[in-house]
Amino acid sequence: MMMKGEMWSNLGSTMATIMFMYAMFRQYFPPQLQDYIEKLSNFMYPYIHVTFDEFSGERMKRSEAFSAIQNYLSGRSSAYAKRLKADVVEDSQSLVLSMDYDEEITDEFNGVKVWWAASRSTSKTQQFSFYPASDDKRFYILKCHKRDREFITGTYLIHVLKQGKAIAADNRQRKLYSNSAGQSWHGYRSTRWTHVVFEHPATFDTLAMDEKKKQEIKKDLIKFSKGKEYYAKIGKAWKRGYLLYGPPGTGKSTMIAAMANFLKYDVYDLELTTVKNNVELRRLLIETSNKSIIVIEDIDCSLDLTGQRERMKKKDENEEAMDPISNKAKEEGKKESEVTLSGLLNFIDGLWSACGGERIIVFTTNHVEKLDPALIRRGRMDKHIEMSYCRFEAFKVLAKNCLDIDSHPLFREISRLLEETDMTPADVAENLMLKSDYDDEKETCLKSLIEALKAAKEEAREKAEEKEEKEKEQSVKGDLKQDTISAKDVKENGAIH
Numbered sequence: 333m334m335m336k337g338e339m340w341s342n343l344g345s346t347m348a349t350i351m352f353m354y355a356m357f358r359q360y361f362p363p364q365l366q367d368y369i370e371k372l373s374n375f376m377y378p379y380i381h382v383t384f385d386e387f388s389g390e391r392m393k394r395s396e397a398f399s400a401i402q403n404y405l406s407g408r409s410s411a412y413a414k415r416l417k418a419d420v421v422e423d424s425q426s427l428v429l430s431m432d433y434d435e436e437i438t439d440e441f442n443g444v445k446v447w448w449a450a451s452r453s454t455s456k457t458q459q460f461s462f463y464p465a466s467d468d469k470r471f472y473i474l475k476c477h478k479r480d481r482e483f484i485t486g487t488y489l490i491h492v493l494k495q496g497k498a499i500a501a502d503n504r505q506r507k508l509y510s511n512s513a514g515q516s517w518h519g520y521r522s523t524r525w526t527h528v529v530f531e532h533p534a535t536f537d538t539l540a541m542d543e544k545k546k547q548e549i550k551k552d553l554i555k556f557s558k559g560k561e562y563y564a565k566i567g568k569a570w571k572r573g574y575l576l577y578g579p580p581g582t583g584k585s586t587m588i589a590a591m592a593n594f595l596k597y598d599v600y601d602l603e604l605t606t607v608k609n610n611v612e613l614r615r616l617l618i619e620t621s622n623k624s625i626i627v628i629e630d631i632d633c634s635l636d637l638t639g640q641r642e643r644m645k646k647k648d649e650n651e652e653a654m655d656p657i658s659n660k661a662k663e664e665g666k667k668e669s670e671v672t673l674s675g676l677l678n679f680i681d682g683l684w685s686a687c688g689g690e691r692i693i694v695f696t697t698n699h700v701e702k703l704d705p706a707l708i709r710r711g712r713m714d715k716h717i718e719m720s721y722c723r724f725e726a727f728k729v730l731a732k733n734c735l736d737i738d739s740h741p742l743f744r745e746i747s748r749l750l751e752e753t754d755m756t757p758a759d760v761a762e763n764l765m766l767k768s769d770y771d772d773e774k775e776t777c778l779k780s781l782i783e784a785l786k787a788a789k790e791e792a793r794e795k796a797e798e799k800e801e802k803e804k805e806q807s808v809k810g811d812l813k814q815d816t817i818s819a820k821d822v823k824e825n826g827a828i829h
């Protein structure tokens with residue numbers, strides 16, 4: 333990559349004007365002279381130019397190609413151009429640097445060299461317009477040798493557009509969408525996506541879990557995000573379902589944030605209880621964008637999806653009266669959501685789910701055993717990930733994150749206790765939160781964790797004993813009952829045979 337100071341477009345445009353005039357009056361030249369002129373022009377200026385305007389079409393929309401080229405050239409421009417321009421591009425989280433007007437940079441692809449220049453043409457007439465482009469038309473000019481014409485207009489330009497779009501996706505400011513209930517109108521409330529900027533700091537590096545499991549998930553995500561052709565080839569919609577299950581505080585929500593940061597996807601946090609019915613659920617799905625993670629947290633509590641099939645069989649009125657979700661909705665005077673299990677299944681893998689690509693659907697639950705098997709079967713929820721209590725390997729990540737230490741003499745005892753005690757990463761992290769910057773504070777944290785682990789171990793032991801005692805009591809009662817029945821039997825029937 334090298335930088336040239338002066339513009340070549342003057343020579344190019346002079347040649348272009350001459351050739352344009354020549355093309356108009358070509359028929360007046362004798363054939364031999366025509367041949368000679370063409371050879372001469374090729375010899376003097378063997379290049380072709382391709383222009384990319386910033387605004388194009390009748391409605392003067394900002395050209396996608398221009399934006400992609402701007403992004404593609406931004407890295408090269410900042411490294412090689414002498415004069416740069418900085419633009420704030422919509423939805424981008426950082427400034428986009430591009431070469432200033434009349435600057436030129438070269439690029440090389442598969443051994444073929446091309447030249448890029450930024451330029452503008454300013455209109456002399458004073459005309460009112462909403463578009464800055466009508467006064468100040470910005471454009472890029474690509475120059476390449478005539479012999480490379482086919483390669484440049486085909487392979488190279490496809491490469492530029494693809495790379496430019498990928499850079500834009502990387503720089504994009506990501507969003508966290510949630511569906512909030514809109515205004516109530518005669519009992520009807522439609523829900524809409526609203527968003528805030530997504531800025532969760534969790535990454536796979538800060539996530540405390542088994543390293544092997546972490547790598548496996550990362551590999552799976554990469555395979556998915558690069559799988560456009562693969563999914564098309566096997567005839568499947570480009571989507572993947574993840575079920576995250578485990579006790580509260582084991583990092584299910586944190587894992588979702590880490591996944592979104594890893595893939596640079598938007599997050600749609602879907603609150604099912606505010607969705608009126610299946611039609612609305614479908615509309616919300618259609619409104620989601622590509623490169624996104626659609627999340628339904630605590631799926632077992634979201635709706636009565638778990639027992640829907642059984643309930644159809646039983647039609648047990650009492651059971652319904654005891655349903656905390658329907659009661660809550662009634663208390664608040666809201667209409668209960670009519671989303672059904674089949675509506676949700678259709679949402680995941682019905683035809684509607686194929687209306688766009690690159691979507692990950694994540695369900696989280698604390699009670700995987702309560703979920704309807706149809707909801708979580710492979711193909712719908714392709715990957716089931718158990719988020720478990722903190723063991724030593726996960727602890728080491730937390731110790732590094734919170735205390736910035738890789739080893740400590742107290743680690744041995746902690747390791748032993750973590751194997752014997754179930755404590756969530758959330759609780760471990762809480763104990764490791766530094767209260768001051770003093771070095772001995774780190775040891776204090778580790779000691780307080782040891783105390784907490786011992787207390788948790790003791791509590792678990794007491795609970796187990798209590799449980800055992802209760803079970804014993806119940807079995808004694810059962811035996812007594814059995815004895816009474818047997819005695820009654822003897823009395824009524826005489827003898828036991």
Ligand SMILES: Nc1ncnc2c1ncn2[C@@H]1O[C@H](COP(=O)(O)OP(=O)(O)OP(=O)(O)O)[C@@H](O)[C@H]1O
Binds near residue numbers: 581586761
């Ligand atoms: N595996 C983990 N790695 C790093 N931090 C964790 C992990 N698990 C929990 N935490 C910390 O504990 C807090 C609670 O975690 P999180 O909300 O992800 O748990 P959860 O499994 O989603 O819980 P719930 O089932 O109640 O929704 C987070 O703020 C996070 O900092």
Ligand SMILES: [Mg+2]
Binds near residue numbers: 584585586629696
């Ligand atoms: Mg959570």
